[in-house]
Amino acid sequence: MKRWQPYAGAALVVTALAVALLMTGSDAAIAQSPTRTSPSPTWWPGAPFATSKVVINALGVQKCETAFTADAGNVILLTTVSGSFNVPPGGDGSISMKYKLPDGTTHIIEVPMHATAKALQAAGPFDQFTGSLTLGGFPIIEAQTCLIGASSAGQLDFMGYAVPLER
Helix, strand or coil, X not given: CCCCCCCCCHHHHHHHHHHHHHHHCCCCCCCCXXXXXXXXXXXXXXXXXXXXXXXXXXXXXXXXXXXXXXCCCEEEEEEEEEEEEEECCCCCCEEEEEEECCCCCEEEEECCCEECCCEEECCEEEEEEEEEXXXXXXXXXXXXXEEEEEEEEEEEEEEEEEEECCC
């Protein structure tokens, strides 16, 4: 097998490139787009919103706690709900978002979760589940974190935008 020999002129090539870079200076533009003449679009529909709610469930039956309520006259356009929960080894559970629409009706949706690495708890390593739900600007006025699972603990993170409620 032929062994590759270093190119003797490699040092000269590197030196030439360094000199060319120094001569052009730091203001050199490799590629420039034309000047933008139109105004920038709005990147988000309202004030960014993010909050979390942790629920600890000793009994195992569904336990819900309010994560947030929108300010009067506002609605939260929920874009993402993510979170995780822990149960004792071999245990089972689920985490859901209970929400209220602007018309006052209440609904519940389970956040899909999958098993991940063990979570070290005071009682030892617990089974951990993690997941998220992408909602793309779903309008709600209240959300709760609901957890099922004996000796479980879980958290949901809510992200979106606060906007005025259109009547």
